[in-house]
Amino acid sequence: MPVELYRDDHHACLMFTDLIEEDGQAVQSNQFLIVDGDTGAVIDPGGNLAFNELYVGMSRHFSPHKLAYVIASHADPDIIGSLDRWMTSTSGLLVISRVWERFAPHFTKVGKTDNRVVGVPDGGGRLPLGRHELWLLPAHFMHSEGNFQFYDPVSRILFTGDLGVSMLSGQQAKTPVTELAPHIRFMEGFHRRYMVSNKILRLWVRMVRQLDIAMLVPQHGAPISGAAAIRDFLDWIETLACGIDLFDERAYQLPQTVIDPHSRRTAPVLRAVGG
Ligand SMILES: [Fe+2]
Ligand SMILES: [Fe+2]
Numbered sequence: 001m002p003v004e005l006y007r008d009d010h011h012a013c014l015m016f017t018d019l020i021e022e023d024g025q026a027v028q029s030n031q032f033l034i035v036d037g038d039t040g041a042v043i044d045p046g047g048n049l050a051f052n053e054l055y056v057g058m059s060r061h062f063s064p065h066k067l068a069y070v071i072a073s074h075a076d077p078d079i080i081g082s083l084d085r086w087m088t089s090t091s092g093l094l095v096i097s098r099v100w101e102r103f104a105p106h107f108t109k110v111g112k113t114d115n116r117v118v119g120v121p122d123g124g125g126r127l128p129l130g131r132h133e134l135w136l137l138p139a140h141f142m143h144s145e146g147n148f149q150f151y152d153p154v155s156r157i158l159f160t161g162d163l164g165v166s167m168l169s170g171q172q173a174k175t176p177v178t179e180l181a182p183h184i185r186f187m188e189g190f191h192r193r194y195m196v197s198n199k200i201l202r203l204w205v206r207m208v209r210q211l212d213i214a215m216l217v218p219q220h221g222a223p224i225s226g227a228a229a230i231r232d233f234l235d236w237i238e239t240l241a242c243g244i245d246l247f248d249e250r251a252y253q254l255p256q257t258v259i260d261p262h263s264r265r266t267a268p269v270l271r272a273v274g275g
Pocket of ligand 1: 074143144
């Protein structure tokens with residue numbers, strides 16, 4: 001069952017947290033549906049693992065040909081691996097950074113994306129959705145080079161993509177976090193490795209502090225809800241050293257280690273605390 005992040009008579013924001021099998025192979029991820037009247041959009045619909053249930057969930061609210069957009073924060077497989085199926089089963093437009101506009105068609109069969117890609121310029125914009133507009137906020141290098149976050153002024157939810165993510169189970173991801181301190185250990189390893197630099201985080205915090213935000217909702221793990229936790233998150237991420245801040249010549253040595261292709265282990269950065 002999806003989590004209802006917001007609902008009024010005409011508008012709803014739903015989050016799906018547990019559509020993929022939790023066997024440790026594929027990282028837990030969230031998919032989102034925004035409904036406004038008899039139309040809507042899916043945000044970061046994910047890979048093929050999530051398609052069926054998300055499609056059925058959407059069909060409960062409006063018929064697939066009323067889907068306005070498939071909106072992608074960036075072009076990773078856990079974001080739009082299922083693009084071929086969305087382009088086949090609906091008439092929605094793909095909304096994605098111009099940086100990825102001509103790469104995304106590699107996810108689909110030939111011709112499926114013809115005249116159906118809205119390439120978003122680096123500065124972002126406001127996208128009409130039903131009777132409202134969804135704000136496409138620049139979030140480049142967090143972590144992807146062409147990356148957007150989505151602010152819904154009706155629910156005051158900021159969908160943050162891979163920023164603010166935590167490594168939790170699909171069940172744990174359903175419950176919003178209202179106190180940041182005990183939650184940092186589930187976020188820190190990921191952010192230190194997947195975010196590109198502290199300079200970018202500071203620029204983003206400066207922009208986002210101007211918004212009235214009820215909830216930060218990431219694409220992995222639990223939402224961060226309430227003024228105190230959001231303020232603490234902005235303060236934490238603003239000073240976090242990450243990515244190229246932490247890399248020096250030690251990370252660029254000719255390799256000596258022989259990889260054993262038969263040993264199987266989860267990537268350390270995806271564990272709760274991280275490497
Ligand atoms: Fe990603
Ligand atoms: Fe992701």
